[in-house]
Amino acid sequence: VQLVQSGGGLVQAGDSLRLSCAASELRFAMYAVAWFRQAPGKEREFVASITWRNGVRDYADSLKGRTTISRDGAKNAFYLQMSSLKPEDTAVYYCAASTPYGVVGRSMTKYDYWGQGTQVTVSS
Secondary structure (H helix, E strand, O other): OOEEEEOOEEEEOOOOEEEEEEEOOOOHHHEEEEEEEEOOOOOOEEEEEEOOOOOOEEEOOOOOOOEEEEEEHHHOEEEEEEOOOOHHHOEEEEEEEEEEOOOOOOOHHHOOEEOOOEEEEEEO
């Protein structure tokens, strides 16, 4: 499975942004998916996830209420919509997917496939 990310860039504090992740796998609806981010000098951290079975979503506390993860089975893609962006949201954002029928979680070890990463920079 290949994951190709798009979106990102330089925005101002308070702006909104949508990141996209397109998958090469036609059965992608059977994969649990997630977003992570890595700020300079910090470890990669969990942002959001969505299950394959029933679309249950999980969000990091720091982003809850400002972030929505969604998926489009017809397009084999999933998205991260972020609003009210803050300078501390500046990071490289990565999309990730499990193996088919995989279990979601906040650990990177739950995911076997990763996008190439996309830079999001929020200026104050």
